[in-house]
Amino acid sequence: MVKVRDLTDEEYLYGHKACPGCGLGTIGRLALKILGERTIVALPASCMSTVTTIYPQMNYSVPSLTMAFAGTGALLTGMSAGLKAQGITDAYVLGIAGDGGTADIGLQALSGAVERGDDFIYICYDNEAYMNTGVQRSSLTPIGAHTTNSPAGTASYGEKKPKKNLFEIMIAHRIPYAATASSAYPYDFMNKMEKVKNIQGPKFIHIMCPCPTGWGFASDLSVEIGKLAVETGMWYLAEYENGKVKMNVVPKNLKPVEEYLKKQRRFRHLTEENIRLIQEHRDREWNLIRERWL
Ligand SMILES: Cc1ncc(C[n+]2csc(CCOP(=O)(O)OP(=O)(O)O)c2C)c(N)n1
Ligand code: SF4
Ligand SMILES: [Mg+2]
Numbered sequence: 001m002v003k004v005r006d007l008t009d010e011e012y013l014y015g016h017k018a019c020p021g022c023g024l025g026t027i028g029r030l031a032l033k034i035l036g037e038r039t040i041v042a043l044p045a046s047c048m049s050t051v052t053t054i055y056p057q058m059n060y061s062v063p064s065l066t067m068a069f070a071g072t073g074a075l076l077t078g079m080s081a082g083l084k085a086q087g088i089t090d091a092y093v094l095g096i097a098g099d100g101g102t103a104d105i106g107l108q109a110l111s112g113a114v115e116r117g118d119d120f121i122y123i124c125y126d127n128e129a130y131m132n133t134g135v136q137r138s139s140l141t142p143i144g145a146h147t148t149n150s151p152a153g154t155a156s157y158g159e160k161k162p163k164k165n166l167f168e169i170m171i172a173h174r175i176p177y178a179a180t181a182s183s184a185y186p187y188d189f190m191n192k193m194e195k196v197k198n199i200q201g202p203k204f205i206h207i208m209c210p211c212p213t214g215w216g217f218a219s220d221l222s223v224e225i226g227k228l229a230v231e232t233g234m235w236y237l238a239e240y241e242n243g244k245v246k247m248n249v250v251p252k253n254l255k256p257v258e259e260y261l262k263k264q265r266r267f268r269h270l271t272e273e274n275i276r277l278i279q280e281h282r283d284r285e286w287n288l289i290r291e292r293w294l
Helices: 024-035 047-052 072-085 099-104 107-116 166-172 186-196 212-216 219-231 272-293
Strands: 039-044 064-067 092-098 120-126 177-182 202-208 238-241 244-247
Touching: 024 039, 024 047, 024 092, 024 120, 024 186, 039 047, 039 072, 047 092, 064 072, 072 092, 072 107, 072 120, 092 099, 099 107, 099 120, 099 166, 107 120, 107 166, 107 202, 166 177, 166 202, 166 238, 177 186, 177 219, 186 202, 212 219, 244 272
Parallel strands: 039 064, 039 092, 092 120, 120 202, 177 202
Antiparallel strands: 177 238, 238 244
């Protein structure tokens, strides 16, 4: 178990320009504290690459590359092959990409890299839309959310389709290790990062990252919103390894989804009927979780 006192005082990511209350900085900073200075970071177009590479500053003190939006998996393959060709065995290859860059445009490159069994760590931080370009929906935007291209209005309640299940897509690859996490649960995330250091092959962590700007909540509520997502069952913390799924946190009784939805501007248009349907969807998903994994 990772303890704060064991963490290095070295900072490998600092001085970024993320919005106040954003979990991005925490995710990158903690991930690199666990992996250490022998890490190379791949960053596709996203908030993460934007807020950490504003010219003339580069906020990483480890080698890092930004590249095309779709190519994280391909670059990780190349970096991992490059290390192997040079006989370097003590370095980590880390990709940090958003939900759009992972579940939409980058899915093919990621799937190929996982299927080939290349040795890398992939973190998908999920702020549930294309935030860097002004809050457009992705396939990980939850049902009912208002975004600029799933707008809520008289003819629409916002995003119409439920969130794609990326964790299960990775499990379908029989990947050596996959997990879900949340920036509101930093110890859980750090323990998962610690674990992937000792696993060969592709490793995937899908981490929820509440976004005050795109979701519409005050910046000091980021951790509260992230915890409410888990407590209401709108997100879950789990791990897949050795062919089995383990749930890391199982709320005794799930709170009503309304407690999570009502705190965010992106859901404020929802009617009681809309909220009831979202809760029913949540219940169906949790019935599947109970049947298969609990
Ligand atoms: C091929 C291509 N299409 C579109 C863009 C514009 N673009 C840059 S970042 C981005 C959104 C990224 O969304 P996501 O991956 O969820 O990361 P976030 O910005 O939310 O952190 C888009 C559409 C691009 N750079 N390349
Ligand atoms: S738009 Fe959202 S995800 Fe991007 S830096 Fe701001 S708070 Fe973070
Ligand atoms: Mg995003």
